[in-house]
Amino acid sequence: MSEIKRVGVIGSGQMGGGIAQVAAVSGFETVVMDTSADQVALCEKTHDKLLARAVEKGKMSEDDAKAAKGRLTYVTDIKSLADSDIVVEAVVENAEVKKSIFKQLAGMLTGDQILASNTSSISITEIAAATDCPERVIGMHFFYPVPVMKLVEVINGLATDANVTERVIKLAGDMGKTAVPANDRAGFVSNRVLMPMINEAFYAWMEGVAEPEHLDQIMKLGCNHPMGPLELADFIGLDTCAHIMNVLADGLHSERYRPCPKLEQLVVAGRFGRKSGHGVFKY
Secondary structure, eight states: OOOEEEEEEEEOHHHOOOHHHHHTTOOEEEEESSHHHHHHHHHHHHHHHHHHHHHHHHHHHHHHHHHHTTTTTESSGGGGGTSSSSSEEESSHHHHHHHHHHHHHHHHHHSEEEEOOOOOOSSSSHHTTTTSSSEEEEEEESSSSTTTTEEEEEEETTOOHHHHHHHHHHHHTTTOOOEEEEOSSTTTTTHHHHHHHHHHHHHHTTTSSOHHHHHHHHHHHHHSSSSSSHHHHEEEOHHHHHHHHHHHHHHTOGGGGGHHHHHHHHHHHHHHHHHTTTSSSSS
């Protein structure tokens, strides 16, 4: 079993950038790739800011922060990932986009390199079927914000090799995360359980059961949730929540997972949550 020393990440947004930061801080040579030069530059600036903040708060030494930054490389050419021992894809939640990327990666990484997807809901088996090496494809679902959240859902596709699973679980541990297995069904565990709760909160609001702030307060105080379901939806992104719910409905062949009309209305209005400044709540 070859040791993972070099990590490639496709996508330099919140998830990809967070995964790359954690990998570099954990001692791995890390290459962050994005087709947008502006996005890559923004990712690097974000890393500089977050590492500096960690030093200011005493969470890491200045030398360690400099060493972590020195392990980070930022590129716009996917061919720069060819020497990676594992590539973690963290792009938009679109099956066709992901399959196109994995097909390209499979043709480029022909040894025992691992092809992992950070998808939160799309079938790993479906993604793997776009390649000629489905045994090397696996789900490695991190949670936002990646430097803070400890969980990594590890999802085997139908053909994922046990050796690949073992290496990914070890990698997650080396990155300070706890790897927990989940089977390859739409939404896996986290989103299959979480999204219906968020959706039901939207229905309760739409039907006048309670106002959004009261719904959230009841769930926080009554169920000991750190964040109410509607605030959490804003944090995730209402468009992302609606998309995941549609993936669940299609993948599990059940209309009960479809997004609430109230949620869909906010998305159509461009109210996506924190990232747009307005969702259920204003920011």
